[in-house]
Amino acid sequence: MRYKNASDILPDDLLKQVQKYAAGETLYFPKDAERQKWGANSGARDYYTQRNQEIRHQPPSPRIQPIPRIHPQNRLPQRLTPLPLIYSFP
Numbered sequence: 001m002r003y004k005n006a007s008d009i010l011p012d013d014l015l016k017q018v019q020k021y022a023a024g025e026t027l028y029f030p031k032d033a034e035r036q037k038w039g040a041n042s043g044a045r046d047y048y049t050q051r052n053q054e055i056r057h058q059p060p061s062p063r064i065q066p067i068p069r070i071h072p073q074n075r076l077p078q079r080l081t082p083l084p085l086i087y088s089f090p
Helices: 012-022 044-057
Strands: none
Touching: none
16 A cells, blocks of 8 residues: 555645644545454355364363262372482482
8 A cells, every 4th residue: 555645635725624634644445345353355264164064073182081080989199108209329
């Protein structure tokens, strides 16, 4: 997008009206056309939509297993005996 001088494009009376509101500011005038959604021109939108649908419809991975509930009898004992500390001094 290139910048153009407003005095080269707008009529003098309109330019003076715009300067009342935004003198010295940079203005952007969008096109009248409807704005397209993200990725519509490049095809990225379609690519990611298809990819996400494939991911959703895949069966669950066999590597991911639910965590089994631990039966109270299979838990570790509450008190573990500490190992004896052995010190050696030179």
